[in-house]
Structures are given as structure tokens and as C-alpha cells.
Amino acid sequence: MSFSRSETAFNEAKQVLPGGVNSPVRAFRAVGGTPFFADRGEGPYLYDIDGNRYIDYLLSWGPLIWGHAHPAILNAIVEVASKGTSFGVPTELETKMAEKVVSLVPSVEIIRMVNSGTEATMSALRLARAYTKRNAIVKFDGCYHGHSDSLLVKAGSGVATFGLPDSPGVSKATAETTFSVPYNDLDALRELFQERGEEIAAVIIEPVAGNMGCVLPRPGYLQAVRELTRSYGALLICDEVMTGFRVALGGAQAYYGLDPDLTTLGKVIGAGMPVGAYGGKREIMAMVAPEGPVYQAGTLSGNPLAMAAGLKSLEMLEEAETQGLYKTLQQYGGTLCATFQEAGKERGIAVYGHAIGGMFGLFFQEGPVFDYEGAAKSDKDLYARFFHALLRKGVALAPSQLESGFLSAVHTDDQLQHTQQAIREAMAEL
């Protein structure tokens, strides 16, 4: 397997793009080596510019639940594109897309389209602050909600200490209005509410955490968070940018029976086009401009190509779910995790993995993992070696252990078996 073209391409890219990429984790810093450059995709396969083929479990970091270049989605895009790529006036397609999302996601009554997950969460926070007339936001350690200033923050040691910026350039004043507490730790959250509850506008949570590896909520945890926010008059924002239409057709909120005030969406909703969205209770969303005073806008929001791709993808998911799509995805993910665990056990390597809907997590440690502190105990060097061994066998995972793996509706038993074999061989090489 040669990567020479990718190596050349990466060197060239570094001259004109910071770190050679347009999003940091693409640079392979967590696993070492040179990122491979994509040439094209087809169904479950991704081809790089050296001609290597990979069974893809990265799937553009989640959006591609229909795999690469699905003919029906491409057709929907081409058909719309031939009439123009953007208008800046409303289109009927935007209403159809909104109707579809509202019909599928239980708590969403009305919705605003934006262009990324970051934009969705940023806008939801502004709305929550305006609605509650409070300033503080609570997030959870290791949960990622995009790169807006308020959300690029982790907490100090005590639950009630002021947040510290996670990145230079985020002002101290901004960071100070964001609290971060451990995921799955109800006592920590309760304590924070007891001390600062009157200041808290919203709690934003990944209902299944997917950005510290894949970490499931403990039984009853999400419901308890819901009750706590309600009793203090704070909003609950369910960040389903990753889990929406991926854990279940109605998202993790359908899976767990959760009723948040606001929901943010991204990734799968755009089927590989740049789309995000935030929506929820009508009374709250009525504050969004022009219906209300909370300003939020976008030149390309509700873009027809993006709406066409997203709508087609959601229609296909709805149809596929009548045949039990999400159960099938979870079975595939479960099989991969079981193979990973068996192969690790055989070699005396500590491993832990699990799957939910179309996402899964693989950790090099005993587990179980409930929070970021636990996830961070995983052996990063072993993962890096495992990742590269799999890559050489034609299987692409995320280039970092603290990310989730993704399955598509077009992965079949063929790819699954090849992957299981690759996992066993890669584990033997460790």
C-alpha cells in the first residue's frame, strides 16, 4: 500500500492551509502519520488519491448514513442545482424539509435551518439566554458542541468554579458564563444548580456523548437532568448534531423518551451537505427573528441543494426504518464491538466497546466508560497502532480514539466480515 501521493498532497496543503487542513482532527495528530487524501467515495467505500480503498467507518464524521455518492441523493441535488444554487428568497423545499424534521423528531414543533452544527448550538444558546433572561450555560466535560466561544470551555476543579477557556482567543468573560461538570454525574449537576441555579439559562447535553468516544447515558440520567432543569426554570438543549437520525429515526430523544426544550441538529440532516438546524417548543422559537427579537440569519441558510439532499435522505431513512434499519445498524455495530472485545481478550489486551443505533465506540481499556475522565484513561498509543494496522487492511476508523465510529445503511455483511477479519489481524499485530 502506497501513500506517496497523499504525502505530496499534504506537504503542498501545508503551504496554504494551517496544518494542511480545514478542520484540525483531519491532520492525524492523534494517531501520527500522514492523512490520506480522498479521491472519491462509493457506497461504503472511500478511495484515496493513491488508489487505496477503505471500508469507511468515519463517513465524513457522521453525516453519510447513506454512504458515499448515493444515486438517489445525487439525483436530488443535480435536479435542484440545474434550476439554480441559491436564491435568497424562500423556497417550498425549505418548508417540506422543516415539515419532515418536525414529523420525525418528537420534541421539535418548529425549526430554523442554519449551515453547521456550530451555528445551531450557538444560536440555541443565544435563544435560551434571551428566553430565560439569564446568562450562564452548563455543559459537560468532554461533550463537544462546535467551536463557538461559549462552548469552547472546560471547568476548573470544583463544580462551582469559573470556567476556563479551552482555547486562546476565547475571552475570560465569555468563559466565566459557562460551567462544565462531569457527564453522567447527577450529584455534580445538582450541586451546581443548588449554588448557581438562578443564573443558569440552559443545560446543553449530548444525549449520547459521541465526542469523547461513544459514551452512553446511565439509565435514568437524562430524565433526571430534564427534571432538574425544569425545576430551576432552565432550558434543556439536546444537542443531537451527531445522534439525530443516527441513534434512531427520531434521534436519541426518541430512543430515551426525552422531552427537551430545544434540539440542535446537523451532520445526518444534511446528508453530506452543509446543514445545521435548531428547533423545539413553539413558544420559545417564537422569539427568533423575524417573529421575535432574537437575531439570527444566514445568506445561504436553507440552501436548496442542501435541503434537497437532506430531504431525500430523511425520506429514505423513514422508508428504511419500516424494515428496522436502526436495529440492523445496531446489530452491525454490536458485532464489530464484540469482535473487537474477543480479539483483544484473546491477546490479553484491555478493550471495551459498545454500539447504539448507527454509532459505536472502541476503547483500549477495561471500561465501562461513563465520563471524560474515564474515556481519557484509554491507551492512545495502542489505538494509534491499531488504527494504522486497520488502515493498511483497508478499513478506515476515526483518526482518534476519543471519537465515535459510524455505520451506514449501505454497509453489508461483506464489509462487516472483512472488517471483523481485519480487526482480528490488527489486534494480533499489536
Ligand SMILES: *Cc1c(COP(=O)(O)O)cnc(C)c1O
Ligand atoms: C459535530 C458536532 C457539532 C458541530 O457541528 P459542525 O457542523 O462541525 O459545526 C456540534 N455538536 C455535536 C454533538 C457534534 O457532534
